[in-house]
Amino acid sequence: MPALLRRPRLGWILFSIALAALAGPASAARLVGASFADGLVYAVDAQTGTARHPRSFTASSVPLTLSAGIEVDAAGELLLATVEANASLPSELFSASYGITGAQSLGVFGAQVGEGDLALDPLSGDLFAIGLTNLIAPFTLLRIDLEDVGAGATVVGEVGLDDVSALAFDAAGTLYAIDTEEDALLVLDPTDASTLSSVDLSQPLGALAGMDFDPATGTLYVADGGNGGNDALFTLDPATGVLTLVGPL
Numbered sequence: 001m002p003a004l005l006r007r008p009r010l011g012w013i014l015f016s017i018a019l020a021a022l023a024g025p026a027s028a029a030r031l032v033g034a035s036f037a038d039g040l041v042y043a044v045d046a047q048t049g050t051a052r053h054p055r056s057f058t059a060s061s062v063p064l065t066l067s068a069g070i071e072v073d074a075a076g077e078l079l080l081a082t083v084e085a086n087a088s089l090p091s092e093l094f095s096a097s098y099g100i101t102g103a104q105s106l107g108v109f110g111a112q113v114g115e116g117d118l119a120l121d122p123l124s125g126d127l128f129a130i131g132l133t134n135l136i137a138p139f140t141l142l143r144i145d146l147e148d149v150g151a152g153a154t155v156v157g158e159v160g161l162d163d164v165s166a167l168a169f170d171a172a173g174t175l176y177a178i179d180t181e182e183d184a185l186l187v188l189d190p191t192d193a194s195t196l197s198s199v200d201l202s203q204p205l206g207a208l209a210g211m212d213f214d215p216a217t218g219t220l221y222v223a224d225g226g227n228g229g230n231d232a233l234f235t236l237d238p239a240t241g242v243l244t245l246v247g248p249l
Contacts, residue, residue: 029214032070033223036115036208039065041100049233049247059094059103068129069210071118081113081129093149107149111142117167117210121190130164139164141193157193166211176238178209185241199241206230223249
């Protein structure tokens, strides 16, 4: 099922948590989100859900749009992968500071990604993404070596036909994903992309979503948008699938 070119009302596709050193008080998570349609990056208030301070992720004076999501690397830099509307073009990975200055390309990694989010494995240091073939499903799980992005992404395995639109590792290296068609939280095996377990979400989310764990507290945050979306920030209990509203984005 094509999942790439649906136009959201406010398409939050990844939601990332910067390092605690950037967050001010130890108890305050710094949340960063990106909108799918225009690629703008926002600071998101973890207490209210409010998105503020939109900034353009710009490389070589060209604003990047249709982003697969944002992740925060070990150095506190933002990573963004492009979603290409042309089926013949592979995606490219960019890095920039939190203030979106000095954006630079880390390389074209020879695969296409959809609006399926990015996730950094805390154990291996590799970046994971959801891939597409000629801009359509089946969805695949991709692994990207940040030390050699230009060597290309490795296809770990096939996730399936349902739309996986959120991806996050916890501190122990467990990989979670949200299936926004079936409204379920999945645990994926990062070695072969198989589904190890699944739990139903307590309420439906929009077609586009993103999530990440607060590394200090283990809280799992989810943002959604797109068709049928709440355009809101939630916390999610991975054990039960219960979503708790924080507030509108």
